[in-house]
Amino acid sequence: MERPAMRMISRLILFIAAMMMAAPLHAERVRDLGSFQGVRSNQLTGYGIVVGLDGTGDDTLEYLTQAMKGVSGRMGLQLPPGVAPGLKNAAAVLVTADLPAFAKPGQRIDITVSAIGKAKSLRGGALILTPMYGADGQIYAMAQGNLAVGGLGIAAKDGSQLSVNIPTTGRIAEGASVERAVSTGFEKAPLLRYNLNTADFLTAQRVRDAINTRFPGMAAAEDAVTVALRLPDGADTRSSILAAVEMIDVTPAEAAARVIVNSRTGTVVINNAVRLSPAAVSHGKLTVRIDEKPRVSQPAPFSNGQTTVTPNSNISAEEEKAHVAMLKGGTSLSKIVDALNLLGVTPSDLVAILEALKQSGALKAEMVVI
Structure with missing residues (x-):
């Protein structure tokens, strides 16, 4: 059995x-097999302060105190020298977000807020205006808003604690506004490269042939991943061509x-x-x-044995x-x-x-x- x-x-x-x-192997759309170079999201990070907590903050951590002094200075309030304010209702946090491709100033994106100190919970907190930086050190978005925290942390006077999920991480839907667009060269780059998700010479050739059948002479396979497209100038023309290219059906090669x-x-x-x-x-x-x-x-008894x-x-x-x-x-x-x-x-x-x-x-x- x-x-x-x-x-x-x-x-x-x-x-x-x-x-x-x-x-059997069936045709898939070009858009499902890979992506166009430069048409991607970019990661943003920022360092900020969450206030309005119910005694679950970082208290007197030095880096939080310095950050609060900086925030107060921007508001025109100068704290006396040598004063370390109690900050149980505030927490130092890292703010992260993905900036979508072609995001324009004024659009809003979701952000994630995570505590980096001794804060026990961010529930009920509000993020103070925080600049968000890209990998080049430039500011691409500004974040602010009230947190939505899915976790819950409870502490009793005898030291017992109860945590549900993660109370030190929260999200703010549309919590950041885009301030700078990322240049992709989409409008004028002589070649726009299409990269397969999985390297395969036969699949790359089939993508090239399918595109050239629809738009003769446009595509050339550079290697097992990349197919280069030679497009006319102009954002409107290129957008129309790529919209059609993405919907072309291609039968990928059999997996190894x-x-x-x-x-x-x-x-x-x-x-x-x-x-x-x-x-x-x-x-x-x-x-x-x-x-x-x-x-x-x-x-035996009385035998002196062991x-x-x-x-x-x-x-x-x-x-x-x-x-x-x-x-x-x-x-x-x-x-x-x-x-x-x-x-x-x-x-x-x-x-x-x-x-x-x-x-x-x-x-x-x-x-x-x-």
Whole structure:
């Protein structure tokens, strides 16, 4: 009888195999296979202060005190020298956001606010006006607003605490306004490059041919990832052409044969391109058992003897009966699963068998351990 774990794994693999074999490679849109160079988001970061907390802030941390003095100075309020205000209702935070491609000044983007000090919760806080910088050190957005915090933190007088989710991280929907646009060169760059998500020479050539069928002479494959498009000048013309290019259907090349092994969970996924050369597989398990049952020897009364412990060991060895499975050349995924089911292997044994097949040269696939 099959073990429950192996039965579940085998059914999952057979289901994936059936789906892959029943549905042949189909056409996908160009927009789903990759993206255009420069048409991407950019990361923004900022350092700010959240105020209005209910005693769950950073208190008197030096960097928070300095930041509050800077904020007060911008408001025209100068704190007396040497004064360290208590700031239990404020917290120093890092503000992060993604600036979408072609974002223009005045548009609003979502931001994430995370505490960096001893603050216990940001619930109920408000972010003070915070500049957000790009990788070039320029200000691209200004952030401010009330936080929405999904977590909850509670502390009692006896020191007991309760936390639900993460109360030190929150979001502000449309909490930042864009102040500067990122230049992409979209309007005037002589070439606009299209990059595949996965490198493949055949897929790159098929994308090139599909684009040239619609727009003759426009595309040229530079390598296994990039297809260069030569476009006329003008943002309006280029936008119309790229809108049409993105919707062109392309049949991607078949994926390379791979066996994916998750070393933490024991999950094994075999794609439909995996093939085997002729091989015979035998898998058994040898169990050696040692039982220790010491005996206690008691002396006779008034014999002046001593109580002693006599070792008593029992060694046994058992070897499960192993079946030999013959795998013919060109064996498909479903045949592999049937053969391994015959051996009654567990997920961990399956990994060992696949590794042995790979070492023997019978498994025609790449082994990837994650």
